[in-house]
Amino acid sequence: MGTPTSAWFEERIAAAVAPLLPGFMVEAVAEIDSTNTELMRRARAGRTDPVLLVAERQTAGRGRLGRPWQSAQQPEAQSSLTFSLGMPLAPADWSGLSLAVGVSVAESLDPTGAHKVGLKWPNDIWVNDSKLVGILIETAMPQTAQPDAARYLVIGIGINIGPREADGMRTPPAWLRQWQPEASAPEVLQSVAEPLVRSVLAFEAHGFAPFAERFAARDVLRGREVTLSDGTAGLCEGVAWGGELQVRTDAGLQLISSDEVSVRPRGMSF
Ligand SMILES: O=C(O)CCCC[C@@H]1SC[C@@H]2NC(=O)N[C@@H]21
Numbered sequence: 443m444g445t446p447t448s449a450w451f452e453e454r455i456a457a458a459v460a461p462l463l464p465g466f467m468v469e470a471v472a473e474i475d476s477t478n479t480e481l482m483r484r485a486r487a488g489r490t491d492p493v494l495l496v497a498e499r500q501t502a503g504r505g506r507l508g509r510p511w512q513s514a515q516q517p518e519a520q521s522s523l524t525f526s527l528g529m530p531l532a533p534a535d536w537s538g539l540s541l542a543v544g545v546s547v548a549e550s551l552d553p554t555g556a557h558k559v560g561l562k563w564p565n566d567i568w569v570n571d572s573k574l575v576g577i578l579i580e581t582a583m584p585q586t587a588q589p590d591a592a593r594y595l596v597i598g599i600g601i602n603i604g605p606r607e608a609d610g611m612r613t614p615p616a617w618l619r620q621w622q623p624e625a626s627a628p629e630v631l632q633s634v635a636e637p638l639v640r641s642v643l644a645f646e647a648h649g650f651a652p653f654a655e656r657f658a659a660r661d662v663l664r665g666r667e668v669t670l671s672d673g674t675a676g677l678c679e680g681v682a683w684g685g686e687l688q689v690r691t692d693a694g695l696q697l698i699s700s701d702e703v704s705v706r707p708r709g710m711s712f
Pocket residue numbers: 475476477478479500502503504505506507509511524525526566575576577578597598599600
């Protein structure tokens with residue numbers, strides 16, 4: 443798996459991040475097809491230990507709805523951070539997990555909200571309608587699973603650190619160095635990883651409720667006219683306590699929970 447990692451990357455990831463995540467194996471590789479694909483492969487092979495897998499470059503990065511996630515063109519310039527967190531999880535209810543993950547990452551990147559880092563349902567992170575972070579969440583069921591058994595959760599996160607071209611992205615990119623000129627992949631990972639694990643464990647214990655108001659505080663769609671990829675159009679009234687998107691249409695209030703739809707402020711293309 444992967445080719446040998448650049449020494450600086452491996453050293454800094456190991457030195458900075460591993461001590462923050464006791465119980466997790468922290469791995470850094472120079473190149474891989476996709477950190478999500480790798481952890482899902484391992485889970486299907488029965489390897490379900492907690493792990494953080496970071497790659498300098500992905501050759502087949504994946505996004506939501508089967509879309510590709512382009513790797514940074516110049517990994518040596520540390521222009522992106524791509525990683526996946528894998529861990530067994532057994533919440534009573536999975537609804538709202540992806541939103542809770544978005545809240546955690548947005549708060550780590552912009553704790554005070556000064557830089558207007560916002561959340562676009564279900565879990566994109568935007569700044570001024572430009573995409574800063576993409577999140578892809580997948581789960582694998584153990585072969586011998588009981589219905590209420592833990593699933594292996596894989597949370598894949600791609601963060602634009604340096605400038606990147608739009609290169610086919612549906613939403614124009616934003617990047618962290620626009621306001622944090624010294625940002626680097628290991629340091630960003632250091633600020634994001636530990637709160638993310640804490641948030642996932644809080645979600646497992648308490649569900650989406652502790653995250654609902656925090657999501658609302660950064661919701662970039664609330665109060666805007668939106669269009670969904672399934673044709674629904676209306677006024678976004680924010681997110682419900684179960685994590686569903688609320689859209690007021692001519693037919694009344696619709697609660698959108700499907701992961702299979704994409705939503706855009708009206709006028710923006712899919
Ligand atoms: O915006 C999206 O549609 C989600 C993008 C998720 C990209 C990350 S990068 C690390 C992890 N590995 C992948 O192949 N995808 C996720």
